Amino acid sequence: MTSRYGEHDAEHYERPRRRTRPRTKDRPSYDDAVEARVVTVDRGRFTLLHEGRTVMAMKSRPLGRKGVVVGDRVRVVGDVSGRDGSLARIVEVQPRTTTLRRTADDDDPVERVIVSNAEQLVVVTALADPEPRPRLIDRALVAAYDAGMSPLLCLTKADLADPETLLSTYRSLGVPWVVTQLKGPDGASDLTELRSRLAGRTSVLVGHSGVGKSTLVNALVPDAHREVGHVNAVTGRGRHTSTSAYMLELPPHPDTDEPGWIIDTPGIRSFGLAHVQPEHLIEAFPDLDEMTEDCPRGCTHGADEPECGLDEALAAGEADQARVDSFRRLLAAREGASDW
Template identity: 80%
Template sequence: MARYTDHDVEHYERPRRRTRPRTKERPAHEDAVEGVVTTVDRGRYTLLVGDNVVMAMKARPLGRKGVVTGDRVRVVGDVSGADGSLARIVEVTPRSTVLRRTADDDDPVERVLVSNATQLVVVTALADPEPRPRLIDRALVAAFDAKLSPLLCLTKSDLADPEVLLSTYRSLGVPWVVTRRGEEREILGLDEVKQRLAGQISVLVGHSGVGKSTLVNALVPDAKRQVGHVNAVTGRGRHTSTSAILLPLPADWGEGGWIIDTPGIRSFGLAHVQPENLIEAFPDLDEMTEVCPRGCTHSEAEPECGLDEAIAAGEADPVRVTSFRRLLAARSVTDY
């Protein structure tokens, strides 16, 4: 005898899992508009869509794909910027550049800091706190690896002579600007800084206490970034920025441009950087490595490196090669 009769609901076959036909077709989102991510905070994204500041979340089809400050995105939903409104990011357009770092040198996970930047500005104080050349070296390595133009911004030149530090980096051909504090904490030397930033998308990095937030407030008066202080005992600054933020440069500059202020860094892991990527940032030296044996890292310890042969033949500047190898060694230096 059958367990169920035709009148029992259990008689009818229940829908089975995975019986719904799957499709690879996805919505085209033809009504999506373009925007740029200005900051990220705990899964919520602040966008600039036209003249509107819009809050958004990431659409589920994007999965685990990260969205970072500087990303150009396509958005659907309410993009009016009204209080309580929430849009949805449905696509991240291809990035032109990506600035990465790892937490430590043995960390296999790369973390994307910002995207679509054109210039990396390494901000360092000449005193109070003291410069940290090895951290500067690491930031420069990250810039060369990401194909960003580097720029050294030396602050507080009223406390120390910038030439001491500049002599270390002049052979690398890295441009620099120098600022100093005037009366009533006024920042002097901003005109040259503005010339370097105009028309660029510049990422500002530096360890805490170097005056990065003060510089941002001087360049973009509406930024209102919190300014910290340097601990008199440890000589280190206190973190005042908690996330990267994209800020438009004032319209009266004429050439447009953006700056991305990032939180103060105390480490800059470079596990993702390969020697062959770094040498490409120095075309004159890269040409001399064509005779290197396979697998040559171009370090000072390599027995048959083409850079050493070029120095012996008088074809390479020994100071420039030494400076390049210092950057190369910065990938594995843990004390910085």
Template identity: 60%
Template sequence: MSRLAGRYDEDDVRVRPNRRGSRPRSKDRPAHEEAVPGFVTAVDRGRWTVLVEAAGKGRNAQPERTVTAMRARELGRKGIVVGDHVGLVGDTSGSPDALARIVRVEPRRSVLRRTADDTDAVERVIVANADQMVIVSALANPEPRPRLIDRCLVAAYDADLDPLLVLTKADLVDPADFLANYAPLEVPYVVTSSDDDFSLGLDELRDRLTDRISVLVGHSGVGKSTLVNALVPGTDRATGDVNDVTGRGRHTSTSAVALPLANGGWVIDTPGVRSFGLAHVDPDRIIENFPDLSPGTANCPRGCTHDEEECALDAWVEGGHAGPAGPSRLASLRRLLASRTEGREEHRREER
């Protein structure tokens, strides 16, 4: 036995720790105080196009530039969409081979969402920080889809976006009858022609878009991309024809893109939609946009859907509290509420 054996016990043995995982991972993340602010204008297969404004003076001055960026690992799966204001680190020079990292997404002023259908709990963010939704619909070729328009209005009200209805191809069909359905909602509108230069209504539309961030929505074939090409010359957004058999347009825009307007503001072109799920929308958010009717819900029974016999809105309107337009306004409100629930009822019928 060694002469040292009696001098030490197991407490004196120093065990070498396992290096992997020996230090707890810090929950603190870098502040990235030096991050350069930018505005996301496009998303494509894991790469974001970000506009960085001019900054600095003298030798350190950097011009306005477009930067390609990836999402930093620390953001995890956090969604980044067109319209987001972000913080960038890395190579923000904007050179062809440069790649920056998005390390921060600033708080959003507004979020436009939709779900795949009215039973889907997963919300899909379309754009961030817009302040106006431009709902584009053709009056003919393809035929207008009032139900989709109603759903877009509901989504606009839920996101606190100002709605604007733009009707194209007014030289083919008189828009008066169609607009009469939306008069009680007091939705502003612009009527345009079907020619390539939009000789009718284009100047008025430009005025309504100036200094605002506007997102264009509508189903395929209604002329969204043609409008964008007229508003932002040189954009060359792809346009498509309407199928003579189905009456539907062909998808031409495959992703959202933000484009600057000459007089200030941005227009965001989005892919054509054929459905607009509203599973995420709270009915109270819709009613808030009817200030002449919302006080009348105070006496509604608990859980009132506002289309039942006990609904207090009928008495409110009959008492003249909503003004002479009350009956038509109430009918429009109930039409919008119905547009939210129709999809769910159809799904239940299919399950049976």
């Protein structure tokens, strides 16, 4: 069989072999890397805080698809001067103490980390305008318990409705709460109790649009300048004003001199909990968890489970009915629709 190309054709000659050196297995040690904290993320660029300076950075290629989120403690190399036009490089993400996750829907297997290293989840909800959404609160509590974070219920617009109606639903769970008054009779803001609960901790604020999160942040951090939206009179829904999570340092508390940090997040309308397992949720309630030790394998501890230890404890008078009902409501919220 004759060759397709003759000896005078360029294709006849063998292509030159690549003479590149093999890639080394050695990796840089980054001994000169410094520590910083991620305060916001915007289109692949990360704003960091290092020794009181704001530093812009990008993620290094060796990190691959590893996500970097607000709250992460990272190691950085390059220009950390904070000067205009400077750009550092994130080379390592330190181990996270907590991760607040969500999925797009309850049947979505892909988890998305919202923030990391926060100790407290502050669920902000208005008592009116817009109306409270207990399903939102339940799902946020489930996410907090699953992440190992302490929950705090923050009620706004107390001048429009009585807080007792909503609080009666959550007392049996032992969820701490504060009622904020942003505009008192003299036009002043009363955030004393909230400031005390935020002092010395990293807290993330979640809630749907229009509940007053940005207004609250501006009151807590006067130079935050977060955009404030309004509630649509027809739909009763608020407009998204925060487009990305942002970490802010609180002024030192007058009593403890501890500053604390808050993370403002965009209003969320869907919060899937596909990643939450029932056994993790029951662990957040040690008194109830103890009663489920003899449950059959695979028991979810729901109201329709046969031979559940919670039902046996109720029958024996060893469990509080309201607390069990509240826990099972949270369990049902995990299975319900994710639209807040």
